[in-house]
Amino acid sequence: xxxxxxxxxxxxxxxxxxxxxxxxxxxxxxxxxxxxxxxxxxxxxxxxxxxxxxxxxxxxxxxxxxxxxxxxxxxxxxxxxxxxxxxxxxxxxxxxxxxxxxxxxxx
Amino acid sequence: xxxxxxxxxxxxxxxxxxxxxxxxxxxxxxxxxxxxxxxxxxxxxxxxxxxxxxxxxxxxxxxxxxxxxxxxxxxxxxxxxxxxxxxxxxxxxxxxxxxxxxxxxxx
DNA sequence: TTCGTTAATCGTCGATAGACGATTAACCAA
DNA sequence: TTGGTTAATCGTCTATCGACGATTAACGAA
Numbered sequence: 001x002x003x004x005x006x007x008x009x010x011x012x013x014x015x016x017x018x019x020x021x022x023x024x025x026x027x028x029x030x031x032x033x034x035x036x037x038x039x040x041x042x043x044x045x046x047x048x049x050x051x052x053x054x055x056x057x058x059x060x061x062x063x064x065x066x067x068x069x070x071x072x073x074x075x076x077x078x079x080x081x082x083x084x085x086x087x088x089x090x091x092x093x094x095x096x097x098x099x100x101x102x103x104x105x106x107x
Numbered sequence: 108x109x110x111x112x113x114x115x116x117x118x119x120x121x122x123x124x125x126x127x128x129x130x131x132x133x134x135x136x137x138x139x140x141x142x143x144x145x146x147x148x149x150x151x152x153x154x155x156x157x158x159x160x161x162x163x164x165x166x167x168x169x170x171x172x173x174x175x176x177x178x179x180x181x182x183x184x185x186x187x188x189x190x191x192x193x194x195x196x197x198x199x200x201x202x203x204x205x206x207x208x209x210x211x212x213x214x
Numbered sequence: 215t216t217c218g219t220t221a222a223t224c225g226t227c228g229a230t231a232g233a234c235g236a237t238t239a240a241c242c243a244a
Numbered sequence: 245t246t247g248g249t250t251a252a253t254c255g256t257c258t259a260t261c262g263a264c265g266a267t268t269a270a271c272g273a274a
Contacts (some may be wrong), residue, residue: 005125015119
């Protein structure tokens with residue numbers, strides 16, 4: 001039972017919903033902080049959006065900081081590294097990564 | 108309601124279980140094809156493993172080809188590209204992606 | 215043909231996810 | 245203080261997930 005696989009699976013689960021992907025795109029497109037505008041943008045109830053934000057926060061993909069009456073959400077893409085590494089391992093099984101020429105060809 | 112986000116979410120969902128990650132690692136480590144050995148390796152019931160394989164197949168992450176009494180499973184990592192791209196976009200927010208200039212995309 | 219092997223499918227069950235409205239808590243401004 | 249705004253939490257409901265044993269289907273070998 002790999003502990004690492006559980007962590008990676010949790011990260012993948014955090015990304016496994018269109019509304020959460022949408023939220024991440026919004027955060028990416030917003031230079032500063034954004035609060036309740038998220039609710040309007042995703043078109044779901046406030047409580048539902050709050051739950052999605054909680055899931056993303058628990059996974060570490062975003063951070064939330066209290067800023068007056070609002071909350072400042074920000075991306076924390078570094079948390080996705082284990083998942084990105086896993087996908088990279090699958091995608092480039094025996095070849096070198098981007099921009100690095102092959103050493104040997106597979107017969 | 109981005110159609111693309113649904114596709115990416117489906118891919119993430121396919122990776123959102125430790126048993127499925129384990130299966131993918133097994134396929135990666137196996138040069139040729141592998142059949143029922145998967146069942147023994149993941150330690151779950153045969154029907155459960157079959158269901159996980161089905162999910163991976165529906166997502167396009169693996170392929171299954173009948174080979175005599177067994178089935179030859181193989182990785183199809185290219186299917187994960189949309190998910191990998193999404194993560195890459197988040198990880199390198201303002202910088203260009205590896206060797207490729209930005210493309211404006213409409214959601 | 216019959217037998218043994220392999221994998222998919224079926225039926226069932228408990229656990230989890232996702233959505234909603236309603237409520238609560240925290241904060242700033244009158 | 246009171247009132248307005250914002251976000252988290254609660255309670256409830258339905259839908260989906262994940263696991264299992266049992267059964268079925270397909271195939272090769274005897």
